[in-house]
Every structure is written in C-alpha cells, then in structure tokens.
Amino acid sequence: MPVIQTKSILNGERLALTRTLSQIENNTSEGNQILEELFPHTGKAHLIGITGAPGTGKSTLVNRLVFNYRHPHEGKNAPSIAVVAVDPSSPFSGGAILGDRVRMQDLAGDPGVFIRSMASRGSLGGLASTTSGLVQVFDAAGFDIILIETVGAGQAEVEIASLAHTTVVVEAPGLGDEIQTFKAGILEIADILVVNKADKPGADNALRALRNMLSLTQPEKKSVIHHGEQLAVEQSLEINDLTNQDWIPLVLPTIATTGDGIAELISGISKHKEYLKSSGGWILKEQARLTNEVGNLLQQALHKRWNSSISPSEYEDVLDKVVRRQVSPRKAVERLIKGAGL
Amino acid sequence: MPVIQTKSILNGERLALTRTLSQIENNTSEGNQILEELFPHTGKAHLIGITGAPGTGKSTLVNRLVFNYRHPHEGKNAPSIAVVAVDPSSPFSGGAILGDRVRMQDLAGDPGVFIRSMASRGSLGGLASTTSGLVQVFDAAGFDIILIETVGAGQAEVEIASLAHTTVVVEAPGLGDEIQTFKAGILEIADILVVNKADKPGADNALRALRNMLSLTQPEKKSVIHHGEQLAVEQSLEINDLTNQDWIPLVLPTIATTGDGIAELISGISKHKEYLKSSGGWILKEQARLTNEVGNLLQQALHKRWNSSISPSEYEDVLDKVVRRQVSPRKAVERLIKGAGL
Numbered sequence: 001m002p003v004i005q006t007k008s009i010l011n012g013e014r015l016a017l018t019r020t021l022s023q024i025e026n027n028t029s030e031g032n033q034i035l036e037e038l039f040p041h042t043g044k045a046h047l048i049g050i051t052g053a054p055g056t057g058k059s060t061l062v063n064r065l066v067f068n069y070r071h072p073h074e075g076k077n078a079p080s081i082a083v084v085a086v087d088p089s090s091p092f093s094g095g096a097i098l099g100d101r102v103r104m105q106d107l108a109g110d111p112g113v114f115i116r117s118m119a120s121r122g123s124l125g126g127l128a129s130t131t132s133g134l135v136q137v138f139d140a141a142g143f144d145i146i147l148i149e150t151v152g153a154g155q156a157e158v159e160i161a162s163l164a165h166t167t168v169v170v171e172a173p174g175l176g177d178e179i180q181t182f183k184a185g186i187l188e189i190a191d192i193l194v195v196n197k198a199d200k201p202g203a204d205n206a207l208r209a210l211r212n213m214l215s216l217t218q219p220e221k222k223s224v225i226h227h228g229e230q231l232a233v234e235q236s237l238e239i240n241d242l243t244n245q246d247w248i249p250l251v252l253p254t255i256a257t258t259g260d261g262i263a264e265l266i267s268g269i270s271k272h273k274e275y276l277k278s279s280g281g282w283i284l285k286e287q288a289r290l291t292n293e294v295g296n297l298l299q300q301a302l303h304k305r306w307n308s309s310i311s312p313s314e315y316e317d318v319l320d321k322v323v324r325r326q327v328s329p330r331k332a333v334e335r336l337i338k339g340a341g342l
Numbered sequence: 343m344p345v346i347q348t349k350s351i352l353n354g355e356r357l358a359l360t361r362t363l364s365q366i367e368n369n370t371s372e373g374n375q376i377l378e379e380l381f382p383h384t385g386k387a388h389l390i391g392i393t394g395a396p397g398t399g400k401s402t403l404v405n406r407l408v409f410n411y412r413h414p415h416e417g418k419n420a421p422s423i424a425v426v427a428v429d430p431s432s433p434f435s436g437g438a439i440l441g442d443r444v445r446m447q448d449l450a451g452d453p454g455v456f457i458r459s460m461a462s463r464g465s466l467g468g469l470a471s472t473t474s475g476l477v478q479v480f481d482a483a484g485f486d487i488i489l490i491e492t493v494g495a496g497q498a499e500v501e502i503a504s505l506a507h508t509t510v511v512v513e514a515p516g517l518g519d520e521i522q523t524f525k526a527g528i529l530e531i532a533d534i535l536v537v538n539k540a541d542k543p544g545a546d547n548a549l550r551a552l553r554n555m556l557s558l559t560q561p562e563k564k565s566v567i568h569h570g571e572q573l574a575v576e577q578s579l580e581i582n583d584l585t586n587q588d589w590i591p592l593v594l595p596t597i598a599t600t601g602d603g604i605a606e607l608i609s610g611i612s613k614h615k616e617y618l619k620s621s622g623g624w625i626l627k628e629q630a631r632l633t634n635e636v637g638n639l640l641q642q643a644l645h646k647r648w649n650s651s652i653s654p655s656e657y658e659d660v661l662d663k664v665v666r667r668q669v670s671p672r673k674a675v676e677r678l679i680k681g682a683g684l
Contacts, residue, residue, distance in 0.1 A: 298645070301679060325381060329635045334643075
C-alpha cells in the first residue's frame with residue numbers, strides 16, 4: 001500500500017481519507033504519524049455530539065440532519081459534513097437489518113458527505129482516543145461540520161458526545177426509563193434537547209417535563225460555577241457545564257421520519273455556535289476536549305511504559321496470588337509497579 | 343464516626359455494611375483498608391451480571407428475581423441476596439418517578455436482601471473499581487448471590503456485568519434498534535439471554551431471531567478459542583468467551599411484571615453455575631474478573647503517581663500549547679511524562 005500523503009487528506013481526497021481512518025482505527029504508527037502532521041490544521045470544524053438511548057430514533061435523526069444540511073434553502077451554501085458513528089446499533093455501522101440503510105442511499109454519492117462508523121470494541125480510553133483521531137482527520141480535511149453520534153446510555157459514550165462544541169441529546173416519548181436518565185446526568189450535558197417522535201402519545205408531556213426540569217436546574221447550576229477554576233484531567237464534564245452558564249438549553253420537538261422540526265433544530269444548533277463564539281465558550285469547549293484527549297493518551301502511555309517494563313512471569317505470578325486470595329488487588333498493584341522498576 | 347470493625351462486616355451487620363459501602367464509594371483510605379482485610383474472605387458468592395438496554399424492563403426483572411429467590415418452594419433454603427445497581431436509570435438509585443419503588447417495598451425489611459445503587463459519576467475505571475469493591479464487601483459479608491445490574495447500552499457498563507460468573511442479557515420485543523446491539527457484541531457475553539415482556543407483539547420473533555443467531559455464531563466462536571492463552575489486562579472479554587465454549591447460551595422468555603418465566607430463569611442461572619463449577623470455567627471467570635480489577639487499579643495508580651510528580655504550571659503550559667495547536671496531544675503526553683521525571 002502506498003504511503004498516505006498528508007496533502008491528499010488536506011485536499012479531502014476520499015481514498016486517502018478512507019485509508020487514514022483505517023490506520024487510526026487500527027492505531028498504527030503510520031496513523032499516529034499522520035495525526036501529528038494534521039494536528040496544526042485542526043480546530044476549524046463545528047463538532048456536534050448527538051447522543052440518546054436506543055429507540056429514540058437518533059440515527060434516523062442524524063440521517064435527516066445530514067440531508068437537510070446538504071439541501072439548504074435557495075441562496076445558501078451547503079456545509080460539508082462528516083459523521084463519526086460510535087454506536088454499535090447504528091445503521092451506519094453496516095449491521096442494519098431494519099431498513100435504515102435504504103434511507104442512507106439519499107446521501108450516497110454526495111461528495112460533501114462522509115460517514116464513518118467505528119467498530120467500537122477494545123478499551124474505553126481507546127474508544128475515546130480513536131473517536132478523537134477520526135474527528136481530527138475530518139477537521140483537517142476541511143469538513144465544516146462533524147457529527148459525532150453515540151448511543152447515550154453508557155457513561156463513556158455520553159462523555160464522548162459531550163466533548164463536542166454542541167451536544168444534542170435525543171429523547172422520545174413513551175420509553176419509560178429514559179426520562180430518569182435525564183435526572184441522572186444527561187440533562188446537564190445537553191445544549192439542545194430533542195424530543196423525537198413528537199407525533200407519538202406523550203410527546204407534549206415529555207416536552208413539558210423537560211422544560212420544567214430545566215427551569216428547576218438552572219439556578220442550581222449557576223451557584224456551583226466558578227470562573228477560572230484550574231483544569232484537571234478528569235473534570236471535563238464539569239467544564240462543559242461551565243460554558244453553559246448563560247445558555248439555557250433549547251427543548252425542541254422533531255419527527256425525524258418526516259423531517260418535521262429538523263429546520264428548527266439546525267437553526268438551534270447554529271444559534272448555539274454563535275453563542276459559543278461570542279461568549280468565549282468555544283475556547284473553553286476546546287480546552288475541555290483537548291484536556292480530555294491528553295488525559296486519555298497519557299493513561300495509555302503510562303500503561304504502555306509499565307507493560308514494557310514488567311516481566312510476564314512476574315505479572316502472572318502476582319495475578320495467581322490474587323486469584324488464590326493471598327494478595328489483595330491493591331497490594332498486587334504495588335508489587336507490579338515496583339516489579340517494573342517504576 | 344466510630345471505626346468500622348471488619349468483624350461486624352463478616353457478621354453481616356447492616357449498619358457496618360452501609361457505612362463501609364459509603365467509604366468505598368467515596369474511595370477513602372479507610373474504605374481501602376477495610377477492603378484489604380476483607381479480601382481473603384471473598385470468593386464464595388455467585389456473581390450474576392444483569393444487563394440490558396433501557397426499556398427492556400430489566401429493573402423490574404431484577405426486583406422479581408430477588409423476590410423469587412427469597413420465596414423458594416417449600417423445603418428449600420432461600421439464599422441471601424445483594425444487589426449492586428450500576429444504572430443511573432434504575433429505580434434502585436432512588437431517582438424513580440415511575441412507581442417502581444413501590445414494588446421494591448415487597449423486599450423492604452427482609453434481612454436476607456441488601457440493595458445498593460451507585461452514584462455512577464466520575465471516571466470509568468473508577469466505576470468498575472467501585473463496583474468491584476462493593477461486590478467484595480457483600481461477598482465477604484456472606485451473601486450467597488450478588489446481582490450486578492447495569493444498563494447495557496454502554497461499553498463500560500456491559501463490561502462490568504460481563505465480569506460476573508453468570509451474565510444475563512435482557513432484551514424486549516419491539517425496541518427496534520436493540521436487536522442490532524446483539525450483533526455488535528452483547529450476544530457474545532451472554533450466558534443467558536432473556537426476552538422480557540414476552541407477552542408483547544414480536545416476542546416470538548425475537549426469541550427465534552436470537553436462537554438463530556446463536557446457532558450461527560457457535561461454530562465461529564469455537565474456532566477462535568485457544569486454551570491456555572496468556573491473560574492480558576485488556577483481554578478480559580475474550581477470556582469470558584473462552585469459558586463459554588461448551589455452554590450454549592439459554593434463550594428464555596419472561597414477563598417480569600407477572601413473574602412468568604422467572605422460575606425457569608432461576609433454574610437456568612443455577613444450571614450455569616453447576617456448569618462453571620464442573621468445567622473449570624468458574625476459576626477462569628475469577629481470573630478474568632480479578633485481572634480486570636488489577637488492571638483498573640493499576641491504571642489509577644500509575645496516573646496518581648504521574649499526577650503527584652508533575653508541576654501544575656507545567657501541565658497547564660503544555661495544555662495551553664495543545665489548545666493553540668502548537669503541540670499535538672501525543673507530543674504533549676511525551677512532555678508530560680518527561681516533565682514528571684518518569
């Protein structure tokens with residue numbers, strides 16, 4: 001295989017892009033080298049995280065968003081769009097058996113659209129790092145908008161989406177459990193809350209409940225925000241809150257299957273971008289995201305250093321003692337760090 | 343507050359248990375000290391992971407399981423049961439607004455039941471470590487069965503459940519997306535697949551589809567299994583597969599709201615335990631789980647060592663350069679490791 005030229009990626013050549021994305025997913029040294037060269041060219045795209053539980057119609061919504069972005073009203077320029085789907089149940093991941101793939105054909109052949117799904121196995125830090133790498137490639141390649149779609153029931157996946165500039169949380173009426181998820185953390189990360197399937201029974205109730213919750217949580221949020229607090233590796237979600245202090249999340253109804261409400265959603269996303277740019281929130285989001293990425297890479301690097309210093313037999317010996325309950329996991333870790341000469 | 347006596351926990355005293363669980367959730371040094379003392383007393387309980395997407399009725403199923411375990415047929419002894427709910431949308435987490443808490447009252451006051459939900463914030467490695475700590479406390483305290491309930495749409499949560507001895511994956515008909523989740527990884531971790539809400543339309547189809555998938559994936563699974571492969575920190579999910587090589591996952595219908603199928607599920611769980619004990623799979627599962635725990639603690643310890651060695655100003659300086667696109671995240675990590683003198 002020929003060496004991938006950074007220039008080809010910066011020019012947005014699709015074959016070079018496809019190859020690079022694979023290199024990054026496989027975490028090869030060539031992929032990492034390309035990321036090095038691309039990094040100075042990143043920082044231009046608008047990153048939009050879209051997360052929601054299975055059954056909310058989130059993937060259909062993403063599909064519809066892409067279509068509408070690519071077919072704007074007359075006189076407007078259509079932005080180019082990349083989609084990174086970090087969602088094992090996404091139709092983008094090639095495993096669709098429910099017909100969603102058919103709809104994707106509306107977008108096939110459009111040179112302004114690039115869709116990439118992630119295999120989504122391996123370690124969790126790896127998942128976040130790989131997503132970040134794919135986003136950087138699309139950013140450097142000049143895509144105006146990058147949609148990061150994750151299934152929003154897991155903490156890792158929610159965190160990945162929340163590190164975008166604009167985070168859209170998708171809800172649907174009648175799923176029962178989901179409304180509680182909001183109480184437990186997803187609400188705080190949303191810049192825009194979408195109630196999809198708004199033609200289903202219970203949609204009005206869901207909209208009202210969410211708006212009520214937001215009006216209740218706003219003052220509380222303000223009281224815990226302190227400007228200029230030191231960034232720490234694991235505080236990124238709180239930093240995300242910080243940028244929201246003057247932004248009251250929008251609550252919008254959509255029907256992704258028909259396209260109702262999509263124009264309003266696009267307009268809401270655009271308003272949020274303007275808000276971030278004018279308030280200084282954009283740079284705070286950048287800091288939070290890159291702090292998180294450095295933190296993930298640091299974890300991996302520290303582990304790799306340790307792993308190359310310990311002898312396999314010593315590792316197995318210590319683990320064996322743990323399984324026999326002779327050494328506790330914590331004592332085992334002490335021994336493993338000493339054993340690696342660290 | 344008085345110092346918690348290890349003896350009180352080994353005797354299963356509830357007040358001591360409650361206090362210890364809080365210490366562990368808050369990751370205090372007292373909590374870690376208690377874990378040290380309890381560890382030699384662990385390894386007796388049957389750990390059962392229960393995972394499934396929101397909307398599958400998983401929490402109701404867990405509730406029903408506990409109730410049935412505690413009310414066995416005449417002449418049988420009821421096992422004692424602890425529940426660790428790692429699920430922000432679980433009614434056990436105290437955030438229930440849909441009436442599930444009412445049902446939990448069936449279990450209130452039963453000294454053979456202890457339910458603990460986790461706050462589920464903080465880092466991902468932290469989530470897994472805390473779960474592990476809580477499970478160890480219940481194990482040492484003599485609970486016969488420990489149910490670990492996680493919401494099965496996120497990778498971290500699925501992994502936590504899959505590290506139990508027996509993993510039950512809960513599905514429900516008509517959720518659309520979920521059937522694809524199986525294709526993407528959840529299927530492989532299931533020892534028992536439950537189709538809950540089996541009275542709903544589509545249940546027969548779901549049962550048939552799952553049984554078909556299983557019969558298709560079995561030969562493939564066998565071909566990639568190698569006995570005696572070296573354990574590595576990040577391979578725990580594959581090790582889990584390894585123990586399943588002669589166990590064909592059960593596919594069982596239930597209706598948690600009425601209790602239909604729960605007796606069969608309990609019988610299936612019991613069969614799986616017998617299989618593990620007779621096949622040597624039990625010890626492999628123990629190895630996988632403890633390897634994973636040591637790996638998580640190691641990550642945390644390595645990060646802590648790094649964090650206490652780097653100067654905050656150097657850290658901020660490097661991050662600032664990343665945000666300005668002057669230094670790539672990978673180069674930043676190199677500098678941060680060097681800067682800590684590691």
